Structures are given as C-alpha cells and as structure tokens.
Amino acid sequence: MVTLYGMYRSRATRNLWLLDELALPYTLKPVVQAYRLVAQGLDPQAPDAPLNTQSSEFLRLSPAGAIPVLEDAGLILSESLAINLYLARKAGGPLAPQDLREEAQMTQWALYGATAIESPALEIAFASQRGGEAQAVIEAACDKLMRPLAALEAHLETHSHMVGGRFTVADINMAEMVRYAQPHSPLMARFPRIKSWLELCQSRPAFKKMWATREAEPA
Ligand SMILES: N[C@@H](CCC(=O)N[C@@H](CS)C(=O)NCC(=O)O)C(=O)O
The missing domain is CATH 3.40.30.10 (Glutaredoxin)
Structure with a gap:
C-alpha cells in the first residue's frame, strides 16, 4: 500500500x-x-x-x-x-497514458501548468481570502494568466479533455492548478471553455469527496 x-x-x-x-x-x-x-x-x-x-x-x-x-x-x-x-x-x-505519445503530452501539460499557470493562480487564491486590499495583486496575477489561459482555452476549443479525448490524470493535474484562480469569476468568464471543463472535472464523485474532506479540515 x-x-x-x-x-x-x-x-x-x-x-x-x-x-x-x-x-x-x-x-x-x-x-x-x-x-x-x-x-x-x-x-x-x-x-x-x-x-x-x-x-x-x-x-x-x-x-x-x-x-x-x-x-x-x-x-x-x-x-x-x-x-x-x-x-x-x-x-x-x-486515466493513465496509453502510449509514449500520451505520456509526453501529459508531461507537457503538467510542466506548462506548473511553470505558467500555478503561481499566478495561487496568488489569486491567497489574495481572494484577504479581501479588498488585495485587488492590485489579483489584477497583476490576471495579467500574467491571460496568455497561458488563452492557450488552454484554445486547446479546449478543439479537445474535450487535456489528452486522449477522455478524462485522465492530465485533467486532474491541470484542473487542480486552474482551481486556484477559480474564485475570480470575471477571469473565468473570459474563458468559457476552461470554465465548463473545470466544472465537468469537479462534478466527478472523487473530486467532491476530496473537496468535502478538505473543507472539513481545520484551516
Ligand atoms: N511544487 C511542489 C510544491 C510543494 C509545496 O510548496 N508544498 C507546500 C504546501 S502546498 C508546502 O509544503 N509548504 C511547506 C512550507 O512552506 O513550510 C509540489 O507540487 O509538490
């Protein structure tokens, strides 16, 4: 185990x-x-x-x-x-890569998310908990996210999922990084494909179970 x-x-x-x-x-x-x-x-x-x-x-x-x-x-x-x-x-x-190509694509998206999306998205998550005085931080983070989220949006315009036309580990990895920016609804509204893909990922029972346990954990 x-x-x-x-x-x-x-x-x-x-x-x-x-x-x-x-x-x-x-x-x-x-x-x-x-x-x-x-x-x-x-x-x-x-x-x-x-x-x-x-x-x-x-x-x-x-x-x-x-x-x-x-x-x-x-x-x-x-x-x-x-x-x-x-x-x-x-x-x-x-959920696993079926071949070397899918594995390469899953690695590519994980690295893209980690290097281009996760840090500014986290800035939004932390700033959103602080209230009004953090507005400047949120705006700067949104600026940094515009280009990578546009790239992700373009991918989701022609693909139902990150890799392989099905729900995989690549969706979990990306969804959990994009989630940090989710509290900023004006940003999400600019990327409707990302918004609906993220909601689809988060409608899965395993996400809901994880989220309920997380919410029950002391902050
Ligand atoms: N890139 C790492 C980041 C790991 C990381 O920074 N973890 C945070 C919690 S989410 C942490 O353990 N911080 C400990 C500390 O700063 O004391 C990963 O994805 O695992």
Whole structure:
C-alpha cells in the first residue's frame, strides 16, 4: 500500500483526488505545513509539535520540506504532479497514458501548468481570502494568466479533455492548478471553455469527496 504524507489543505488534494479515482489503497500520514503552526503561535521544532514540514523526521523524506510526498515500496517521490503521473502509470487503466505519445503530452501539460499557470493562480487564491486590499495583486496575477489561459482555452476549443479525448490524470493535474484562480469569476468568464471543463472535472464523485474532506479540515 502506498503512503501519502500531507494534508488536504495542500497540493496533496490532487493526489488524494486521483487515488480515489484509481481506487488505489493508501495511507494518509498527516504532515502539516510549518508556517501554519507558526501562524498559530506554535513552535514547529517543539518536542510536542505535530509532524510538520520542518520536523527532522520529515526532512529525511523531503529535504525541500514540502508536502506532498509519496512512499511506495522504498520509492520516495516528491512533487505532486510527478506523484500523480507515477500513480496513474502504476494503476494503468483509462486515466493513465496509453502510449509514449500520451505520456509526453501529459508531461507537457503538467510542466506548462506548473511553470505558467500555478503561481499566478495561487496568488489569486491567497489574495481572494484577504479581501479588498488585495485587488492590485489579483489584477497583476490576471495579467500574467491571460496568455497561458488563452492557450488552454484554445486547446479546449478543439479537445474535450487535456489528452486522449477522455478524462485522465492530465485533467486532474491541470484542473487542480486552474482551481486556484477559480474564485475570480470575471477571469473565468473570459474563458468559457476552461470554465465548463473545470466544472465537468469537479462534478466527478472523487473530486467532491476530496473537496468535502478538505473543507472539513481545520484551516
Ligand atoms: N511544487 C511542489 C510544491 C510543494 C509545496 O510548496 N508544498 C507546500 C504546501 S502546498 C508546502 O509544503 N509548504 C511547506 C512550507 O512552506 O513550510 C509540489 O507540487 O509538490
């Protein structure tokens, strides 16, 4: 059985969504972000601190001090998108690449999302929680997203899904990055194909289950 280290309120959501889609048995070991403990006035290094991203025990698994991390029969893997591509290939089936070409396309979209979309989208997610004074941050992030989201929109005008004409791990990876920009409805309204594809992805039972558990996790 694979072990995933992380929290629902982290990029582990994309792995937890996929694990459920694949019906792969797994253990989730809670590891909280050290900055969350600091924000609560707690010392991440205190002997009674919960396992966190700066715990020496966790840093042995992840020298970068970041969740999620996957452990599978001696393989230690970090980077949430790489974890998902590995899990899909391990399980096989329709969510996995069927051949080398699909694998290349899935890698291409994961890298494009990670380098062009995820960071400005995250800026929108964090700024949206802060209210009015963050408007300038949101506008700057929208500017950065215009070109990559236009590229994604153009892809979805001629393709029902990211790769292979069916729902795959590539949709989960991209949907979970675009989701960070979703609170900004004027931006989503400019990209109707992205909006409807994202809603379709999020209508899946495995997404809903993951999301309900995430919402129940303390912020
Ligand atoms: N590119 C990495 C990013 C991992 C990352 O930054 N994780 C955050 C939580 S979503 C974290 O663990 N931060 C810990 C900290 O800053 O203490 C991935 O996709 O896995």
